[in-house]
Amino acid sequence: MPKLAPLQTHLALTIALITLLLTFLLSAAVGTLAARQVEQDVHNSLKQLAYQLSLTLDRGMHERYRELQVISTLEVIRQPSANPRFQRALLDKLQVTYPAYAWIGLTDPDGRVRVATGALLEGANVSARPWFQQGKQRASVSDVHEALLLAKHIASHDGSPPRFVDVSTPVYDLQGRFVGVLGSHLSWSWAQNAQRALLESTPREHHVEALVLAQDGTVLLGPSALVGRAYPQPPGSGDRWTADAVERLDGQEYLVGHSATRGHLDYPGLGWQVLVRENKQTALAPVRALQQRIVLLGILAAVAFTLLGVLAAGYLARPLRLMSVAANRLRSGEGVQIPVTRHYTEAAVLSLALRELLDERDRQRQEMQELNATLEQRVAQRTEELERINEELDAFSYSVSHDLRTPLRHVSGFAEMLEKRLGETDDGTARRYLSVIRSSTIRMNQLIDDLLAFSRLSREQLNVTAVDLNELVETVILELEPDMVGRDVDWRVSVLPVVRGDKALLKAVMTNLLSNALKYSGKRDRAVIEVRAEEGAEAVVVTVRDNGVGFDPKYADKLFGVFQRLHRADEFEGTGIGLANVRRIVERHGGRVWAHSQPGQGAAFSFSLPDS
Structure with a gap:
C-alpha cells in the first residue's frame, strides 16, 4: 500500500487552502465593489469639475460680450466726428482694466480701423475679417483662431503664435445709422488661467487634466501634445460625449467627466466641450492597496488557522490511530480487541461498529467452515440430480420422436393407400383431402424434428x-x-x-x-x-x-x-x-x-x- 499523508496533515492543509481561497475571493469581491464605487465617485468629481470649468468659460465670455455691447453705446464711440485720441484713451483704459483683451479696435463702415488700443493696426483694412463681417450684422463671437495681422505685434509667453477669441458688435450713431464695428481679440490666456485655477483646486494625488474642445473636436486647450489635434471620442459615444466615459488613448485608460458650454443669458455660446480626465490606474490605486492589505491579512490568517487545524486534527485523529494500530495487530494474527474510544460520538460509534463487524466476521467464518465440511456431499448430490435430469430429457426426446412419429407414419401410410385405392376415379374432392392430410403429416414431422433440435441446443457442448x-x-x-x-x-x-x-x-x-x-x-x-x-x-x-x-x-x-x-x-x-x-x-x-x-x-x- 502506498504511503499516504496522515489525517492531521490533510486537515491542516485543507483549512489553509480554504482560508486562502476565501481571502482571494474576498479580495476580488471587495476590489470589484470598491473599484466600482471609486470609479463612480471619480466620475462624479470629474463631471463636477468639467461643469465648473464650462460655467467659468461661459460667464467669462458673457462678461466680455456684454462689455463690448455697453461700450458700443457710449456717445464718444457712436460719434464718427469724435476725437480719435479720446476714443483710443477709452479703449486703452478698458484694456488695462481687463488684460484679457489683447486688442480692441473701432472701424468705419468700410472696415478700416479708425482707432485701436496701442494704435495697433490703425488705418488697416479689416473688412475681409470674419469678426467684421459678423459684427456688421449683430453682436457675435468667433471661435479660437491664431492671430494673423497681430502676430508680429503680440507674442505669446511660450513663443508660439498667439490665439484669440473674437468678440464684435455693430456701432450705430445717435440717428441709428451704421457707423462701424467695435471689435476685440480676447487673448486665450484667460481660458488657460481658468483651467489652471481649476486644476490647482484638486488634491495633488489626483493627476487631473482639463481639455476644451471645439465643436469639431479640435483640442483648443489641454496638454500641449494634443492642442490643435482632433480628439478621439470614446467608442459608442456617437456625435456627443457621454456623461461618464472610459477613454482609451495611446494605450492608457482615463476616467472622463464631460460638460458642454451652453452660453449664458444673451451670450449664445460657441458649443465648446469641456473634458476633465484622470488616469484610471492612478484613480484606482487606493483600491489596489486595499486588496493587497486584504491578501496579506488573509495569508496571516491562513497561517494561524493552519496551526489551529494541526492541533484540532491531532485531537480528532487520536482515536483513529488507536483503532488503526489494533487493526494492524489483528491482521498480524494477534488476539486483540478494537478499543472503544470516548473522544467524540462518531469515533465511539465507529469503534463499536468495528467490534460488531469483527464478531460477525468470526461467526460467518465458523459458518463457512461448517458449510465447507458438507460442500462435497452437496456437490455430489447435485451432480447426480443433473445426470438423472439429463437422462429423463433424453428419454423424453426419444418418447416424443417415437410416440409422435409412429401415429404420423400410420396416418401418412393409410392416406397413401387410400389414394392408390381411389385409382383413376374422378373424385377430386377426396384426392384433395388426402393431399392435405399427407402434407400436414409431413409438416408435423418437420415440426417434431425442429423441436427436438431446439431442445438439444441448450445441452450440447460447444x-x-x-x-x-x-x-x-x-x-x-x-x-x-x-x-x-x-x-x-x-x-x-x-x-x-x-x-x-x-x-x-x-x-x-x-x-x-x-x-x-x-x-x-x-x-x-x-x-x-x-x-x-x-x-x-x-x-x-x-x-x-x-x-x-x-x-x-x-x-x-x-x-x-x-x-x-x-x-x-x-x-x-x-x-x-x-x-x-x-x-x-x-x-x-x-x-x-x-x-x-x-x-x-x-x-x-x-x-x-x-x-x-
Whole structure:
C-alpha cells in the first residue's frame, strides 16, 4: 500500500487552502465593489469639475460680450466726428482694466480701423475679417483662431503664435445709422488661467487634466501634445460625449467627466466641450492597496488557522490511530480487541461498529467452515440430480420422436393407400383431402424434428474451433442450389473473417438465415442476397440482407421466439422455430441477434460474435 499523508496533515492543509481561497475571493469581491464605487465617485468629481470649468468659460465670455455691447453705446464711440485720441484713451483704459483683451479696435463702415488700443493696426483694412463681417450684422463671437495681422505685434509667453477669441458688435450713431464695428481679440490666456485655477483646486494625488474642445473636436486647450489635434471620442459615444466615459488613448485608460458650454443669458455660446480626465490606474490605486492589505491579512490568517487545524486534527485523529494500530495487530494474527474510544460520538460509534463487524466476521467464518465440511456431499448430490435430469430429457426426446412419429407414419401410410385405392376415379374432392392430410403429416414431422433440435441446443457442448465464414457460406449456398432452380439469384458475398465458434452450429445459423433470404425473396424477378461482416474492437457483426417482402419493424422483437411467424403458412412455408434456433446458438456463443426491415423493402438480419 502506498504511503499516504496522515489525517492531521490533510486537515491542516485543507483549512489553509480554504482560508486562502476565501481571502482571494474576498479580495476580488471587495476590489470589484470598491473599484466600482471609486470609479463612480471619480466620475462624479470629474463631471463636477468639467461643469465648473464650462460655467467659468461661459460667464467669462458673457462678461466680455456684454462689455463690448455697453461700450458700443457710449456717445464718444457712436460719434464718427469724435476725437480719435479720446476714443483710443477709452479703449486703452478698458484694456488695462481687463488684460484679457489683447486688442480692441473701432472701424468705419468700410472696415478700416479708425482707432485701436496701442494704435495697433490703425488705418488697416479689416473688412475681409470674419469678426467684421459678423459684427456688421449683430453682436457675435468667433471661435479660437491664431492671430494673423497681430502676430508680429503680440507674442505669446511660450513663443508660439498667439490665439484669440473674437468678440464684435455693430456701432450705430445717435440717428441709428451704421457707423462701424467695435471689435476685440480676447487673448486665450484667460481660458488657460481658468483651467489652471481649476486644476490647482484638486488634491495633488489626483493627476487631473482639463481639455476644451471645439465643436469639431479640435483640442483648443489641454496638454500641449494634443492642442490643435482632433480628439478621439470614446467608442459608442456617437456625435456627443457621454456623461461618464472610459477613454482609451495611446494605450492608457482615463476616467472622463464631460460638460458642454451652453452660453449664458444673451451670450449664445460657441458649443465648446469641456473634458476633465484622470488616469484610471492612478484613480484606482487606493483600491489596489486595499486588496493587497486584504491578501496579506488573509495569508496571516491562513497561517494561524493552519496551526489551529494541526492541533484540532491531532485531537480528532487520536482515536483513529488507536483503532488503526489494533487493526494492524489483528491482521498480524494477534488476539486483540478494537478499543472503544470516548473522544467524540462518531469515533465511539465507529469503534463499536468495528467490534460488531469483527464478531460477525468470526461467526460467518465458523459458518463457512461448517458449510465447507458438507460442500462435497452437496456437490455430489447435485451432480447426480443433473445426470438423472439429463437422462429423463433424453428419454423424453426419444418418447416424443417415437410416440409422435409412429401415429404420423400410420396416418401418412393409410392416406397413401387410400389414394392408390381411389385409382383413376374422378373424385377430386377426396384426392384433395388426402393431399392435405399427407402434407400436414409431413409438416408435423418437420415440426417434431425442429423441436427436438431446439431442445438439444441448450445441452450440447460447444466444440469451439477456428471457423472460416467464407468457406462456411460457400458450403451453405451449394446446399441451397436445389431451391434456386428456375430462379435468378444474385449472391453478393463480401470477404468474411475467421471467427471462433462451433462450426456445425454456426453452419446451422447461416443455413437458416440464407434459406430465409432465398425463400422470402422468391416473389422478386431477381433476388439479391448480400452477406457482409464488420470487425469492431470487441465483436464481429455478420449481416444477411435480401430484397424480399420484408416485415413490419414493430414486430422485430417477436421474430426470434418459438412459433412466431409474420406471414401466413400458405404464403411462405416454415415451422416458426428456425430463428429461435439462431438466437439460442448465437447467445451460447456470447453474441446477440437483431433484424431491421420495412414492408416490401427487404430485410437485414445481423448477429454478433465476440472478437477472438
